[in-house]
Amino acid sequence: MSEINNNQFSEVFKQEAEELLINIEECVLDIENDPHDKDAVNRLFRAMHTIKGSGSMFGFDEIAKFTHHIETCLDEVRDGKVAINKDLIDLILASRDQIMAMLDGTNYDIQTNESIIAALQCLMGKPQETTTDHISGQSQTASSQSQLHKYQIHFDAPANIYNSGMDPILLLEELGEMGQCQIISNFSRIPSLENLDPESCYWSWQINLETNSSITAIKDVFIFVENQTDLTITEMPLDQNISASVEDLSITEMEVPKLGDLLIKKNIINHETLGKALDKQKSVHKRVGEILIEEGKVTKEEVEEVLNEQGQIKEKQSSVKQESVRVSSEKLDHLINLVGELVITQAQLTQISASHTIAELAKPAEEIERLTADLRDSILNIRMMPIGTQFNRFRRLVRDMSQELNKEIELVTCGAETEMDKTVIERLADPLVHLIRNSLDHGIESPEVRQAAGKPRGGTITLSAAHKGASVVITIHDDGKGLDKDKILAKAISKGMVAPDTELPEKEIYNFILAPGFSTAEAVTNISGRGVGMDVVKREIENLRGKVDLTSEKGKGTTITLTLPLTLAIIDGLLVDVDGDNYVIPVSMVEECLEMNQGIVALSDDRNLIQVRGELVPYIRLREIFNIPGAYQQIEEAVIVNCNDSRLGIVVDHIIGDHQTVIKSLGKMYKDITEISGATIMGNGNVALILDISGIMDTAKNNICCTCA
Amino acid sequence: MSKVIMTADDSASMRQMVSMTLKQAGYNVVEASDGKDALGKLNGVDMLITDLNMPNMDGIELIRQVRSKPEYKFMPIIMLTTESQDNKKMEGKAAGASGWIVKPFKPDQLIAVIQKVLR
Numbered sequence: 001m002s003e004i005n006n007n008q009f010s011e012v013f014k015q016e017a018e019e020l021l022i023n024i025e026e027c028v029l030d031i032e033n034d035p036h037d038k039d040a041v042n043r044l045f046r047a048m049h050t051i052k053g054s055g056s057m058f059g060f061d062e063i064a065k066f067t068h069h070i071e072t073c074l075d076e077v078r079d080g081k082v083a084i085n086k087d088l089i090d091l092i093l094a095s096r097d098q099i100m101a102m103l104d105g106t107n108y109d110i111q112t113n114e115s116i117i118a119a120l121q122c123l124m125g126k127p128q129e130t131t132t133d134h135i136s137g138q139s140q141t142a143s144s145q146s147q148l149h150k151y152q153i154h155f156d157a158p159a160n161i162y163n164s165g166m167d168p169i170l171l172l173e174e175l176g177e178m179g180q181c182q183i184i185s186n187f188s189r190i191p192s193l194e195n196l197d198p199e200s201c202y203w204s205w206q207i208n209l210e211t212n213s214s215i216t217a218i219k220d221v222f223i224f225v226e227n228q229t230d231l232t233i234t235e236m237p238l239d240q241n242i243s244a245s246v247e248d249l250s251i252t253e254m255e256v257p258k259l260g261d262l263l264i265k266k267n268i269i270n271h272e273t274l275g276k277a278l279d280k281q282k283s284v285h286k287r288v289g290e291i292l293i294e295e296g297k298v299t300k301e302e303v304e305e306v307l308n309e310q311g312q313i314k315e316k317q318s319s320v321k322q323e324s325v326r327v328s329s330e331k332l333d334h335l336i337n338l339v340g341e342l343v344i345t346q347a348q349l350t351q352i353s354a355s356h357t358i359a360e361l362a363k364p365a366e367e368i369e370r371l372t373a374d375l376r377d378s379i380l381n382i383r384m385m386p387i388g389t390q391f392n393r394f395r396r397l398v399r400d401m402s403q404e405l406n407k408e409i410e411l412v413t414c415g416a417e418t419e420m421d422k423t424v425i426e427r428l429a430d431p432l433v434h435l436i437r438n439s440l441d442h443g444i445e446s447p448e449v450r451q452a453a454g455k456p457r458g459g460t461i462t463l464s465a466a467h468k469g470a471s472v473v474i475t476i477h478d479d480g481k482g483l484d485k486d487k488i489l490a491k492a493i494s495k496g497m498v499a500p501d502t503e504l505p506e507k508e509i510y511n512f513i514l515a516p517g518f519s520t521a522e523a524v525t526n527i528s529g530r531g532v533g534m535d536v537v538k539r540e541i542e543n544l545r546g547k548v549d550l551t552s553e554k555g556k557g558t559t560i561t562l563t564l565p566l567t568l569a570i571i572d573g574l575l576v577d578v579d580g581d582n583y584v585i586p587v588s589m590v591e592e593c594l595e596m597n598q599g600i601v602a603l604s605d606d607r608n609l610i611q612v613r614g615e616l617v618p619y620i621r622l623r624e625i626f627n628i629p630g631a632y633q634q635i636e637e638a639v640i641v642n643c644n645d646s647r648l649g650i651v652v653d654h655i656i657g658d659h660q661t662v663i664k665s666l667g668k669m670y671k672d673i674t675e676i677s678g679a680t681i682m683g684n685g686n687v688a689l690i691l692d693i694s695g696i697m698d699t700a701k702n703n704i705c706c707t708c709a
Numbered sequence: 710m711s712k713v714i715m716t717a718d719d720s721a722s723m724r725q726m727v728s729m730t731l732k733q734a735g736y737n738v739v740e741a742s743d744g745k746d747a748l749g750k751l752n753g754v755d756m757l758i759t760d761l762n763m764p765n766m767d768g769i770e771l772i773r774q775v776r777s778k779p780e781y782k783f784m785p786i787i788m789l790t791t792e793s794q795d796n797k798k799m800e801g802k803a804a805g806a807s808g809w810i811v812k813p814f815k816p817d818q819l820i821a822v823i824q825k826v827l828r
Contacts, residue, residue, distance in 0.1 A: 012721065013722040016721050016722045043764070045762075050720045053723065162783050163776075165783055166826060167785075170826060170827075224826075
């Protein structure tokens with residue numbers, strides 16, 4: 001078995017252990033909420049146990065050793081010998097973090113191991129014992145002694161030996177493998193046929209064995225039967241040679257047996273009949289079963305019975321394969337890319353079939369269109385994960401931080417089953433941590449302040465997720481003091497972000513929080529105010545093509561709403577045309593489309609402004625941004641986009657229409673081009689660039705400013 | 710026809726390791742993630758290798774239930790366990806297990822034990 005390399009499993013183990021550690025955290029927090037939660041204790045124990053067991057299997061001996069101590073302690077907890085208190089909870093959480101660090105293998109401190117173990121043993125009320133290694137005890141190992149021994153073994157198999165699935169023959173064979181072996185069977189106890197119980201064993205054996213192995217190795221052979229049988233092993237002086245042969249265990253490939261073979265096996269037909277039927281089959285194109293029935297060789301029932309058996313064998317084989325698999329996300333990405341290509345090629349096919357109006361071609365083309373759509377949806381679905389995995393991380397965060405801050409804060413989550421793209425979920429982690437930290441630190445007041453304000457002492461942070469059309473809405477709500485409008489405005493004025501006497505709507509004032517370098521916290525605490533501001537959150541969410549909204553009510557709390565696309569791989573776009581080239585504008589940003597004739601353009605008097613529903617909106621021509629030569633169209637069209645609550649008209653030659661498309665990145669070479677976020681390939685093979693609206697907004701602002709100046 | 714061996718373990722890495730080892734040795738493998746899962750997939754299995762600590766239904770109960778079915782009365786069952794303590798082993802034996810392997814073990818030890826109880 002040397003091909004089996006433990007390394008190939010260590011990655012799997014790491015993944016699994018990380019999942020288990022998350023589980024452990026949940027369990028511990030559940031136990032903290034309700035110390036009588038027996039189920040949680042059991043789950044916790046099991047998770048630790050699995051880490052220990054699998055860890056020792058795949059060479060993570062340190063982890064296994066360490067976990068062993070925790071497991072021992074948890075076992076006592078399970079038996080009610082050790083009480084559940086805060087110390088224990090803290091210790092288990094600490095050891096969980098320690099295991100995490102050990103898994104990483106980078107910077108963990110072995111001293112911490114010792115101190116956690118010592119503290120656990122202290123809890124168990126035990127003096128610190130020298131750490132004996134329980135787990136490396138291996139009953140199967142044979143000591144390697146090179147000296148030749150001769151043994152006489154008497155083995156009297158118990159009558160019920162078959163009932164535990166043991167076959168004594170196999171034990172004898174194993175003895176045979178150990179060296180020269182002579183086996184003498186004693187069947188004198190076998191009763192007469194009418195008294196014979198076929199499920200009982202009546203044999204006993206005398207075995208003369210000449211081997212290099214020690215007496216313990218021989219006992220190991222009988223390890224599974226040892227305590228229920230009459231076994232005597234005596235060492236004999238070496239004298240004569242004994243011999244025995246060992247049957248080879250040959251394993252043939254598993255395949256579905258043919259109907260004919262099964263019928264022969266059941267003695268329903270013979271080889272000759274089957275041969276004739278098979279010959280006939282070549283000329284009449286019927287199933288063997290049908291031919292045999294027609295010829296009256298077998299009955300219909302017999303064939304059905306055999307077919308049933310054949311089915312069971314097939315089922316048995318397929319059930320081996322019905323397991324879930326872990327694949328690296330790299331492979332998935334590749335698959336998604338391929339499907340993207342397929343979608344494009346399919347679109348080409350549809351276009352060709354439409355232009356040729358060939359009935360024979362139209363049908364398969366439509367079929368392929370349907371299948372491709374199905375395929376794309378299922379592939380994208382593979383990447384979908386419930387967001388709950390992220391949510392659970394925050395329970396620990398909230399617990400630890402509220403202790404640190406001396407606040408009583410509870411985290412309520414809902415919609416944990418909401419599914420979204422794995423990448424989005426992963427990239428959401430940091431922004432969410434930041435937002436929750438903010439709520440904990442700035443949002444929720446200390447218990448005393450809350451009490452004085454007539455609120456319950458304990459604060460609540462609600463984290464929820466829900467589907468809304470093609471996007472997922474995540475809200476973080478706290479019932480804290482809310483945002484201080486005046487303070488924010490004052491800060492904004494002092495920073496020169498806004499003129500001192502401006503009247504601003506509430507929403508815009510809150511939005512200052514999302515600006516870079518804006519913090520109203522007086523002091524930098526351990527938890528927030530350390531530079532990574534809300535602007536980072538906002539940027540990250542926008543990179544995910546999402547948006548951040550803030551609402552707040554003074555004294556009642558703050559709600560932050562994140563709206564995110566379900567997946568990053570596909571974009572709902574509006575396809576537009578400039579000078580025969582196609583561009584895609586993300587539909588999520590489009591507010592409306594309108595026609596711009598020269599009259600409207602003239603009205604704006606070269607100030608690049610158009611009137612949209614009574615409001616003036618600046619516009620910019622895509623031709624200008626990208627320096628596309630050629631005259632403006634007589635009638636142009638403008639797409640009004642909204643990004644960060646400011647609006648801009650993007651003027652194009654034509655609007656073609658809605659276009660759902662797979663995003664392709666442009667590669668590193670073009671990463672500095674802010675106006676374009678990616679590209680897609682059209683049905684006709686042309687490339688369409690996907691516009692980055694916020695990038696264009698920035699460019700447009702500069703342009704407009706330039707023209708103003 | 711090669712034998713079908715079921716591995717019941719809640720640890721995916723253990724399952725994968727056992728199943729890979731068995732497959733390389735030419736066996737067919739059915740994987741089950743806990744006792745309940747295992748009971749549902751028993752059909753056609755020639756041998757069972759089970760962990761003891763599992764959610765939903767633990768290994769001991771699984772062994773008991775499997776043994777109570779007449780068609781599996783003589784099927785070899787191996788416990789895969791870290792409990793080197795005798796009480797668990799004895800409990801398992803009393804429930805009807807054929808034998809045990811203590812983790813950690815090497816793949817060829819597993820194969821040796823399987824060949825010991827299975828032909």
